[in-house]
Amino acid sequence: MLLEKIKAATLAARKARQPQAGVLLTLQGAIDTRSKTMNPVRPxxxxxxxxxxxxxxxxxxxxEGYLPAGPSEKRDQIELEKAALEPFLPKQMSEAELKAFAEARVAAGDNMGQIMAALKQAHPGEYDGKTASALVKAALA
Structure with a gap:
């Protein structure tokens, strides 16, 4: 389960006194808070x-968008934190995979809504919505 991976990474970062430990602790806190506010309480x-x-x-x-342009210590810290969080995201589909999925569904006679619904069901969280939408529109054209 993903929560165990996050806890293990947090523990390892804390033991190694890595700067990423802070953002991993923040993530754990956000997860704990959200699970406690669920009705009923559940993981x-x-x-x-x-x-x-x-x-x-x-x-x-x-x-990061509000920081002034150019190198800065804060920007480096944000990059470290983002790098610590990204391994917990699912692998993203490539544009080629999205295009192939869209073209296969268009060949089956599906419309935009049906294709996007099928994509969401088959690959939840594994694609960028804007990119997928643009590729589906192009496949339908």
Whole structure:
């Protein structure tokens, strides 16, 4: 389970006194908080944990966007934190894989909504929505 991998990585980072330990602890805290606020209280699924990882990465990207251009210590820290979180995301489909999926569904006579729904069901969280949408539109054209 993904939660055990996160806990093991956090423990290893803390023992090695790595700077990434902070963001991994933050992730663990976010996961614990979300699981305690569920009604009824239950452990999060891997998909819900991936959503928490994405939320943290989005915040880091926004913070990085507000930093002045050029090299800085804060930017380096954010890059380290992003690198610590990315291994917990599922492998992303390549554009070629997305295009092949879209073309196969178009050949079967599906429309945009049906293709996107099938993609979401077959590969949850494994693709970029904007890229997939653009490739499906191109395949339908």
């Amino acid at each position: 999060l699924t891997d998909e819900e944990i991936v959503a928490e990882v994405r939320k943290l990465l989005k915040g880091l990207n926004e913070t």
